[in-house]
Amino acid sequence: MAGKPPRGYPGARAQWRALQTLIRDRFLLEALSPLREDAGDVFFLSFLWMRVAVVAGPEAARAVLVTHRHLFSSRLAADPVARLMRGGMLVVDGEDHDRARRFAEPFFRPAYLEARAARMQAHIDRWIDAWPDGGVVEMAMAMRRMALEILLEVIFGLPPRVAESMAEPLEAARAYIAPGLWLLFPRLPRPGYRRSLERLDAQVRALIRQRREDPHSDDLLSAWARMPDMSEEDIRDQMITLLIAGHDTVAMWLAWTIALLARHPDVQDRARAEVQEHLGDRAPDPESIRSLAFLRAVGTESMRLFPPIPVLNRRALAPVTLDGVSIPAGTRVLVAIYTIHRHPKLWKDPDRFQPERFLSSSSEWEGTSLRYLPFGAGPRFCIGAPLAKLEGFMALARMLQRVAFEPVPPAPRPRLRATLDPWPGAWVRVRRIAPARFYVPWTGHELRRRNP
Ligand code: HEM
Structure with missing residues (x-):
């Protein structure tokens, strides 16, 4: 009889079940x-000549991201994401990372963001008002454009027409960094992306040059442009990093949340009743969304089930032991946020959409372990989390005031791309429950649409 495989190596039966799940889902x-289930919270995954270590439990995740983080690198130089972002803070380590992050941090603080909440709201309203009553909308695409416009204006001081010209090259960049054959064949040329990526590069550089001529506004792009020791190349790397990391993530979170609301009318009704009770017809603002406990629980639960970044990538710089499993230096280590968020020992009914679990202060998710980590942990904790939450909750509250969502088949399934995407899209029917308004661009002032 074959002996039990060593710790960290799933047995043949578990591998068979995994293959069946992969074929089914x-x-x-x-x-x-x-x-x-078979091998424990840390195990190896092998395919052909590729072998990666998967971290699927909170304690090992804490070791990789927080306590033993110096033993891991975020820079996987051959990966498309590092080729695209080059010196961007997401893919560099050490002092380079800390310096870039320190510089950008003030632009993600609540005081900076909340002062721009009315402008975010104007973008949100324009998008909601454009949805036809009774129309079917694919929310992943719609939210991508909305989140891009908000990011461009709030962080870079750029108007929505920039989003229009950037949408296509950014879409190509998303496809370029999505997991694919490059994992097995990192040197394989990918000429199909060249033109779009060059276009993105050229657009970003043109925006940097323009801003350098007049760098006096109070956004991050102007602050970079005023720095004498930041080259065009440096700004390009940080800007492309924020463009990629900062809109698709929020968009997927919102798209999944809308899809879940459409499929759980009881949750949708309860969230809407809360918004109506606290806000009535008043536009959401940073203060008022703090009081929307149930809506926040809905968004939190949606990010548990469908974390926009479902896996974090690291490389072990030295031999390290995680959860009793020895990991050789050089191994790619994947922190599987998705799997941790659905760990049956950590969550009751892990696959069920149940916002109530995030309602009470003694709820099952609190504590010191990293059982909930949609924004990562440690010094690389998402810099954009305050922006994501502010725009996300303001958008959801406003949508619930203005429209109702109904499900449209098929129900979306998660698909691993640059983010965790709903496939074949987050399609919902939108029913208007309050009159659309017209917005005076850039002012945040609204004009009610008159009855005909
Ligand atoms: C719901 C929305 C978002 C989610 C779920 C999310 C998730 C994450 C996660 C998991 C990380 C950790 C990456 C790692 O450890 O390797 C991260 C880092 C990062 N995020 Fe986000 N993010 C979101 C929104 C944003 C926004 C709005 C921005 C910027 C505008 C942003 C910019 C970044 C950057 C620059 C990093 C790297 C930080 C560092 O390495 O110090 N993210 N994000």
Whole structure:
């Protein structure tokens, strides 16, 4: 009889179950659960000549991201994301990372963001008002454009027409960094992306040059442009990093949340009743969304089930032991946020959409362990989390005031791209429940549409 495989190596039966799950769901992250059940919270995943270590439990995640983070690098130089972002803070380590992050941090503080909440709201309202009553809308695409406009204006001081010209090259950049064959063949040329990526580069550089001629506004792009020791190349790297990390993530969170609301009318009704009770018809603002406990629980639960960044990538710089499993230096280490968020020992009914679990202060998710980490942890904790939450909750509250969502088949399934995307899209029917308004651009002032 074959002996039990060494710790960290799933047995043949678990591998078979994982393969069946993969064939059934066509989603790699779902297939990790049978492997974790068998091998524990840290295990190796092998395919052809590729071998990666998967971290699927909170304690090992804490070791990688917080306590033993100096043993891991975020820079996987051959990965498309590092080729695209080059010196961007997401893909560099050490002093380079800390310096870039320190410089950008003031632009993500609540005081800076909340002063721009009315402008965010104007973008949100324009998008909601454009949805036709009774029309079917694909929310992933719609939210991508909305989040891009908000990011461009709030962080870079750029108007929505920039979003129009950037949408296509950014879409290509998303496809370029999505997991694919490059994991097995990192040197494989990918000429199909060249033109779009060059266009993105050229657009970003043109915006930097323009801003350098008049760098006096109070946004991050102007602050970079005023720095004598920041080259065009440096600004390009940080700007492309924020463009990629800062809009698709928020958009996928909102798209999944809307899809869940459409499929759980009881939750949608309760969230809307809360918004109506606290806000009535008043536009959401930073203060008022703090009082929307149930809506916040809905958004939190949606990010548990469908974390926009479902996996974090690291490389072990030295041999390290995680959860009793020895990991050789050089191994790619994947922190599987998706799998941790659905760990049956950490969550009751882990696959169920149940916002109530985030309502009470003694709820099951609180504590010191990293069982909930949609924004990562440690010094690389998402710099944009305050912006994501502010715009996300303001958008959801406003949508609930103005429209109702109804499900449109098929129900979306998670698909691993640059983010965790709903596939084949987050399609919902939109029913208007309050009159649309017209907005005076850039002022945040609204004019009610008159009855005909
Ligand atoms: C719901 C929305 C978002 C989610 C779920 C999310 C998730 C994450 C996660 C998991 C990380 C950690 C990456 C790692 O450890 O390797 C991260 C880092 C980062 N995020 Fe976000 N993010 C969101 C929104 C944003 C926004 C709005 C921005 C900027 C405008 C942003 C910019 C960044 C940057 C620059 C980093 C790297 C930080 C560092 O390395 O110090 N993110 N994000």
